[in-house]
Amino acid sequence: xxxxxxxxxxxxxxxxxxxxxxxxxxxxxxxxxxxxxxxxxxxxxxxxxxxxxxxxxxxxxxxxxxxxxxxxxxxxxxxxxxxxxxxxxxxxxxxxxxxxxxxxxxxxxxxxxxxxxxxxxxxxxxxxxxxxxxxxxxxxxxxxxxxxxxxxxxxxxxxxxxxxxxxxxxxxxxxxxxxxxxxxxxxxxxxxxxxxxxxxxxxxxxxxxxxxxxxxxxxxxxxxxxxxxxxxxxxxxxxxxxxxxxxxxxxxxxxxxxxxxxxxxxxxxxxxxxxxxxxxxxxxxxxxxxxxxxxxxxxxxxxxxxxxxxxxxxxxxxxxxxxxxxxxxxxxxxxxxxxxxxxxxxxxxxxxxxxxxxxxxxxxxxxxxxxxxxxxxxxxxxxxxxxxxxxxxxxxxxxxxxxxxxxxxxxxxxxxxxxxxxxxxxxxxxxxxxxxxxxxxxxxxxxxxxxxxxxxxxxxxxxxxxxxxxxxxxxxxxxxxxxxxxxxxxxxxxxxxxxxxxxxxxxxxxxxxxxxxxxxxxxxxxxxxxxxxxxxxxxxxxxxxxxxxxxxxxxxxxxxxxxxxxxxxxxxxxxxxxxxxxxxxxxxxxxxxxxxxxxxxxxxxxxxxxxxxxxxxxxx
Amino acid sequence: xxxxxxxxxxxxxxxxxxxxxxxxxxxxxxxxxxxxxxxxxxxxxxxxxxxxxxxxxxxxxxxxxxxxxxxxxxxxxxxxxxxxxxxxxxxxxxxxxxxxxxxxxxxxxxxxxxxxxxxxxxxxxxxxxxxxxxxxxxxxxxxxxxxxxxxxxxxxxxxxxxxxxxxxxxxxxxxxxxxxxxxxxxxxxxxxxxxxxxxxxxxxxxxxxxxxxxxxxxxxxxxxxxxxxxxxxxxxxxxxxxxxxxxxxxxxxxxxxxxxxxxxxxxxxxxxxxxxxxxxxxxxxxxxxxxxxxxxxxxxxxxxxxxx
Numbered sequence: 011x012x013x014x015x016x017x018x019x020x021x022x023x024x025x026x027x028x029x030x031x032x033x034x035x036x037x038x039x040x041x042x043x044x045x046x047x048x049x050x051x052x053x054x055x056x057x058x059x060x061x062x063x064x065x066x067x068x069x070x071x072x073x074x075x076x077x078x079x080x081x082x083x084x085x086x087x088x089x090x091x092x093x094x095x096x097x098x099x100x101x102x103x104x105x106x107x108x109x110x111x112x113x114x115x116x117x118x119x120x121x122x123x124x125x126x127x128x129x130x131x132x133x134x135x136x137x138x139x140x141x142x143x144x145x146x147x148x149x150x151x152x153x154x155x156x157x158x159x160x161x162x163x164x165x166x167x168x169x170x171x172x173x174x175x176x177x178x179x180x181x182x183x184x185x186x187x188x189x190x191x192x193x194x195x196x197x198x199x200x201x202x203x204x205x206x207x208x209x210x211x212x213x214x215x216x217x218x219x220x221x222x223x224x225x226x227x228x229x230x231x232x233x234x235x236x237x238x239x240x241x242x243x244x245x246x247x248x249x250x251x252x253x254x255x256x257x258x259x260x261x262x263x264x265x266x267x268x269x270x271x272x273x274x275x276x277x278x279x280x281x282x283x284x285x286x287x288x289x290x291x292x293x294x295x296x297x298x299x300x301x302x303x304x305x306x307x308x309x310x311x312x313x314x315x316x317x318x319x320x321x322x323x324x325x326x327x328x329x330x331x332x333x334x335x336x337x338x339x340x341x342x343x344x345x346x347x348x349x350x351x352x353x354x355x356x357x358x359x360x361x362x363x364x365x366x367x368x369x370x371x372x373x374x375x376x377x378x379x380x381x382x383x384x385x386x387x388x389x390x391x392x393x394x395x396x397x398x399x400x401x402x403x404x405x406x407x408x409x410x411x412x413x414x415x416x417x418x419x420x421x422x423x424x425x426x427x428x429x430x431x432x433x434x435x436x437x438x439x440x441x442x443x444x445x446x447x448x449x450x451x452x453x454x455x456x457x458x459x460x461x462x463x464x465x466x467x468x469x470x471x472x473x474x475x476x477x478x479x480x481x482x483x484x485x486x487x488x489x490x491x492x493x494x495x496x497x498x499x500x501x502x503x504x505x506x507x508x509x510x511x512x513x514x515x516x517x518x519x520x521x522x523x524x525x526x527x528x529x530x531x532x533x534x535x536x537x538x539x540x541x542x543x544x545x546x547x548x549x550x551x552x553x554x555x556x557x558x559x560x561x562x563x564x565x566x567x568x569x570x571x572x573x574x575x576x577x578x579x580x581x582x583x584x585x586x587x588x589x590x591x592x593x594x595x596x597x598x599x600x601x602x603x604x605x606x607x608x609x610x611x612x613x614x615x616x617x618x619x620x621x622x623x624x625x626x627x628x629x630x
Numbered sequence: 631x632x633x634x635x636x637x638x639x640x641x642x643x644x645x646x647x648x649x650x651x652x653x654x655x656x657x658x659x660x661x662x663x664x665x666x667x668x669x670x671x672x673x674x675x676x677x678x679x680x681x682x683x684x685x686x687x688x689x690x691x692x693x694x695x696x697x698x699x700x701x702x703x704x705x706x707x708x709x710x711x712x713x714x715x716x717x718x719x720x721x722x723x724x725x726x727x728x729x730x731x732x733x734x735x736x737x738x739x740x741x742x743x744x745x746x747x748x749x750x751x752x753x754x755x756x757x758x759x760x761x762x763x764x765x766x767x768x769x770x771x772x773x774x775x776x777x778x779x780x781x782x783x784x785x786x787x788x789x790x791x792x793x794x795x796x797x798x799x800x801x802x803x804x805x806x807x808x809x810x811x812x813x814x815x816x817x818x819x820x821x822x823x824x825x826x827x828x829x830x831x832x833x834x835x836x837x838x839x840x841x842x843x844x845x846x847x848x849x850x851x852x853x854x855x856x857x858x859x860x861x862x863x864x865x866x867x868x869x870x871x872x873x874x875x876x877x878x879x880x881x882x883x884x885x886x887x888x889x890x891x892x893x894x895x896x897x898x899x900x901x902x903x904x905x906x907x908x909x910x911x912x913x914x915x916x917x918x919x920x921x922x923x924x925x926x927x928x929x930x931x932x933x934x935x936x937x938x
Contacts (some may be wrong), residue, residue: 120714139716170718215897218725218937222897229853253827256792466758466791524792524823528757535719535757609716621719 062198062275063100063180064093069108071101073123075145075167076116080176080204082271082278087206089176090117090167096276097200097300098165098179105160105186111153113145117172120144123153124168124568125181126338127322127586130155132606135568137168140609140625144169160185161322162296162340164200171209174302174615178202182296183322190502191318191327193344196294197285201308201335201357201366203270203301213616216264216527223266226363226386227258255470256524257560259389262485264527264561264616265303267364272304274357274368282377283368289350293370294318296342299335302615305360305562305589306335307486310353310370311381315343317494321585324502331491334360334483336564336589338613341494345370352376360485360562362386387485393560395472395593397456451497451577452554453477453595464533464558468520471558472593479576483562483591496589497576504580505573507601511552514597515543519557519565519590519612519622527620529559529612535621542627543610545602554597557590563617564589567626569608572598587613602628725937726752729849730863730890732933734906745769747906747931749847753786760786762796762821772908772918772927773867773884774877776805782817782833793822800835804876807921811875814838824848843869843878854891859900861935863888872913877921879913892935900935 073092080089080096092098103109115121122144124136134155138144145151160183167177180198205212215222228249236245252259277283287293295315299306309315309332316327319342333341335357347353352371359365362384369377456474463471479496486493522528528535545551552575555565564587571584575597582599590596605628612622730749747768753760767779784798800815819833831847845867852860867883890904908927910918915925 137716139713143713168716213721214723217723219897225856227853227856229855231855250826254825256823256825256827463791466788469791522791526757526788536717537715537720540715611717619717619719621717623717623719625716 063095063097063200065100065102066093067102070110070112073098073111073113074116075113075121075123075177078176082204082206082273083280085206090121090172091176092123092165092179096176096178096204096273097202098177100179100198101165101181103157103181103183105157105183107157109153109155109157112150113153114150115145115147118147120146120169121172121177122168123165123177125153125155125163125165126566127161127163127340128155128165128181129158129569129571129604132569132604132608135608137568137609140607157183159183159322161319161324162198162298162342163322164298164300164338164340166300168609170619171213171302171615173300174203174205174209174212176204178300180296180298180300190324191294191316191344192292193294194291195287196296198275198296198298199283199285199355199368200275200298200300201304201306202273202276202299203265203304204273205265205269205271207269209302209615212265212269213619216616220264220523220525220527221258221261223264223268224258224260224361225266225268226361227260255394257389257470258523260386261389261523261560262361262386263304263359263363264614266361267359270304270364272301272306272357272359272364272366274355274366277368279365279367279380284374284376285368285370286374287347287370287372289348289372290346293345293347294342295345295355296340297333297335298340299337301337303337305337305564306357306366307360308333308335308341308355308357309381309491310345310355311379312349312353313345313347313370315345317341317343317498320499320583321587323584325583326500326502326581328494328498328500329492330494330498332486332489333494334486334589336562336587336613337615338564338566338587339585339589347372352378354378354380356381358384360483362485384485389484389560389592392478393484393592394470395459395474395558397474448577449579451477451479452552452575452597454577457556457595459556459558464518464520464530466533467522467528467530467535467538468518468533468558469522469524470560471518472556475556475558475593475595477596478591478594479574479596481591483589496574497578499574499576499583499585500578500581501583502581505582505584507550507603508580509550509601511550511599513549514552514554516554516556517543517624519555519559519563521559521561521617521620521622523559527616529617529620529622531622531624536623537621539624542607542625545600545626545628547602547605547628547630549602550599551602552597552599554595555588555590557592557594557596560592562589562591563622564613565610566613567598567600567608567610569604569606569626570600570602570628572600575599604628605630720756722754722756724752724754726750727935727937729935730933731935732890732902732931734929734931743770745771745929747771752937755786758788760788760794762786762794762798770923771884771886771929772910772923772925773886773914774804774918774923776921776923778802778804778877784817784819786821792824793820795819796821796833802876806875806877813876837873839873841869841871841873843867843883857894859892859894861890861892861902861904863890863906869914874917877914877917879911879915879917881913882911883914884908884910888931890931890933890935898937901933902935903930903932905930 077088078091078094079086089096113123122136122138132141134153135141163181165179165181166173180200271278275283314329316329318327321340347370350372352369355368357366454477456476459471459473482493482495518532520530520533566587572588573582573584608626610624610626611618728750732747734745736744749766751764753762755761762784764782769777780800780802782800784796786794786796789795796819798817800817803812815835815837817833817835821831824830829849833845835843848864850862865886869878869880869883872880886908888904888906890902892900892902894900906929910925918925
């Protein structure tokens with residue numbers, strides 16, 4: 011019985027992945043087209059069948075969670091899948107419809123599905139231990155909720171490491187009103203990361219040796235090349251400073267390309283996911299970062315991306331060449347490829363240890379040049395939260411600069427910071443100048459950290475924290491092109507609740523990477539602070555995140571929107587997931603309109619599992 | 631940093647004997663905790679559906695009136711007792727590191743034979759509480775004339791962001807003039823990362839007869855490449871009383887300075903070669919000489935550093 015089931019799963023899987031790959035290679039796409047009638051292209055019939063996940067629609071949807079063989083680069087592993095594929099099936103629904111989802115667990119362990127970014131009753135949110143008890147092996151759990159929003163979302167397991175083993179899938183909610191932008195077809199571009207190691211063993215490796223996966227640490231070779239660039243004293247000072255602090259300035263990703271294969275729509279860079287277009291068409295790309303541990307910097311060389319939605323919410327269109335996606339964020343962009351040529355969709359990881367890649371092409375089987383990889387960045391004084399007299403000054407103190415060693419930004423020993431500043435393309439992009447719709451950004455001025463050091467669970471504090479929405483983030487600061495900033499996000503229409511927040515909660519993002527892998531809020535992991543954070547039902551409050559760690563964290567609130575206080579006056583954008591940079595101070599306004607218990611956590615899987623998690627309780 | 635002041639240390643003896651016994655208790659707690667299952671495993675085991683199950687069927691609207699009148703309960707506001715926690719951040723791990731596991735060939739051509747040395751440590755536990763185990767062993771170094779093996783079992787508590795305070799028993803056994811001698815100690819120490827990124831282990835020992843000694847180990851890794859790593863290692867032993875039976879004079883016993891160049895085939899497995907300068911001093915050097923040992927040696931070493 012069970013083996014029969016497995017065989018069926020296997021068949022199903024091969025039909026999707028392997029067949030597609032083989033078909034692509036052999037140019038047999040036309041031949042297999044009839045096998046895949048239901049594909050995701052919005053207005054035109056699909057040109058490459060099977061390149062988008064199968065679609066489920068309607069009022070009643072059945073999902074089956076099971077173990078399924080998954081093959082990548084000739085190796086086969088046992089994945090955990092939703093309906094047998096990675097990613098799982100696209101759920102495509104209409105705003106204002108009712109929905110019943112029956113999720114059957116065929117795993118040997120408890121599972122769950124969380125509908126990421128969807129507003130719904132708290133018992134339907136799918137977080138074991140917060141919203142319900144989880145879905146027991148063999149059981150079917152019925153989710154029922156109305157769809158009250160539109161946009162691009164996703165859904166995933168909220169149980170242990172299951173998400174990393176393949177349990178994620180896209181969700182599109184089509185709006186009742188026509189979209190405020192035009193496009194001819196749309197593709198889901200779901201980014202993720204895959205490892206053949208078990209999540210348990212990855213986590214254990216990090217607990218025993220936090221730098222286990224970092225093979226881009228500073229070596230003797232880099233030391234000497236730094237001396238050549240920065241001079242002996244600046245180099246020595248820099249190395250001694252980091253050693254003195256017991257920190258690693260190369261720590262940009264806990265889990266890297268050493269073990270990860272980075273996937274685009276479930277395909278490796280070599281398998282080259284391809285979306286077809288006719289030159290002149292407007293293509294909507296729905297980017298979803300479904301990775302467990304990976305930030306992506308995303309661009310399509312040769313094309314400008316017009317960002318029209320962030321986290322499923324309409325924003326005033328903004329044209330950029332590159333955007334950074336924190337784990338769990340989504341961005342919808344529109345591109346207009348005019349040439350009769352392929353374009354590479356290049357999603358480089360923040361730590362530069364690898365990339366996911368796909369192609370937009372007028373015909374199957376084409377590929378464009380893969381851009382040159384950039385050197386991994388280096389943490390700076392700014393990431394440490396050190397005092398800077400002038401906001402822009404000191405970002406790149408001698409020897410604190412990026413590892414960018416192009417001659418143009420080469421630091422001389424005499425006037426390094428001035429020279430570096432002249433090559434700072436974002437310096438004059440301080441948004442808000444002369445813009446009437448701008449409001450003050452909380453934390454725009456540096457705020458000194460209080461005496462609290464958050465205990466042994468926290469290693470460092472940002473002596474000064476400051477909002478840096480106007481900066482693109484480490485590794486992108488010297489980009490020669492335009493990078494999306496959080497200050498660029500302006501809601502298309504003002505949201506109804508324009509009340510000024512009546513109170514503020516400050517939450518410090520903390521961790522200890524000294525020699526143990528600990529992550530927490532206010533120095534306490536979840537099990538040491540199980541009491542919920544209280545929101546009063548109906549209140550408008552401000553939650554301020556202060557990142558005392560030296561990593562970027564994508565913070566995700568369930569059940570309610572976070573209105574990013576990015577200085578856009580009545581047009582504050584709302585997001586379900588917000589990146590907080592090292593030593594950054596970020597404020598969000600929240601309308602506490604959803605009574606119940608909700609999860610709030612860092613969406614880096616192992617940060618959450620290590621305890622960077624809280625329950626928010628909204629009640630009278 | 632803990633004080634190595636002898637009078638203070640002696641006053642600690644009484645305290646230690648209590649704490650050493652007590653350290654068994656935390657260890658047991660850790661072991662019990664492990665049965666909760668690991669973080670991703672079936673730790674969310676199906677609990678019996680208690681009376682709390684009713685909330686799963688809460689109505690869609692979000693608010694419900696329960697118990698009538700003034701008390702209003704929201705859908706899932708009360709934590710269900712039979713639910714597993716949303717994250718398993720109390721998981722225990724087992725770590726064992728063979729930092730030194732090496733062969734020391736006889737290169738001087740004298741009457742010495744080829745020797746070996748090891749330094750193993752590990753822990754079982756979580757972020758804050760760990761049961762540590764350590765073993766050092768050697769044969770014919772400048773410090774101990776023949777062979778010397780010790781084993782420690784310590785309770786460790788994570789303190790001050792970087793350090794484990796460790797406390798527990800130690801057992802040492804040596805061959806002395808052809809017969810085995812063994813003694814027990816109470817050990818209290820600090821292990822962690824000190825500024826400038828050195829791994830430090832400083833331990834104070836008090837043996838069953840009240841003799842006090844101490845050991846300090848510092849190591850630091852220098853990355854030549856991502857996988858070719860030079861480890862500097864410094865170790866010294868000091869003692870207050872002369873314990874001739876254990877080849878230990880009073881004062882500075884020895885210094886050991888080594889450089890080991892390893893290649894991490896995997897993070898967990900790294901063969902190495904290197905050298906070690908061992909030198910004993912004062913009374914200890916005299917005792918080693920009387921034993922027929924060499925109080926000043928340069929040894930080439932080849933071994934493997936590994937962990938799991």
